[in-house]
């Protein structure tokens with residue numbers, strides 16, 4: 001498990017550095033810094049796993065709707081895979097419906113039942129998978145996603161996150 005930045009929720013007073021991270025995370029969610037984030041992530045993958053990654057799938061936990069997922073992850077995931085040598089999992093996961101995207105509230109985590117994530121189960125069977133999400137807060141999204149993948153016979157080898165929420 002690895003996170004690049006620490007995300008300070010907006011209810012806390014932020015330093016200039018905290019603001020920089022917040023803005024970067026928000027921009028990433030809007031698909032505005034896919035290439036720079038991909039360079040960061042691919043570099044870390046290479047450092048951590050070397051060149052033995054050609055059989056490893058890079059899979060992003062989908063955003064709250066297919067449209068947002070495309071904006072956030074299509075280019076990013078393609079670029080991470082290209083730069084790191086991993087297999088791009090993007091087209092093997094799709095989203096139906098929309099869940100409310102509440103990032104900082106614990107109660108918000110219950111509003112999750114209108115989104116359906118479709119996995120290409122045959123594709124993931126027997127694959128090693130590195131999971132990515134923009135933000136990890138309590139870890140529920142990661143745990144749920146990893147459990148799903150493993151139920152199809154994949155081995156989840158870890159998670160990378162752009163940022164980890166502080167003080168939750």
Ligand SMILES: O=P(O)(O)OC[C@H]1O[C@@H](O)[C@H](O)[C@@H]1O
Nearest residue numbers: 103135136137138139140141
């Ligand atoms: O499930 P936890 O880790 O609490 O929250 C992470 C989720 O909250 C959102 O900001 C992220 O995009 C991610 O989907």
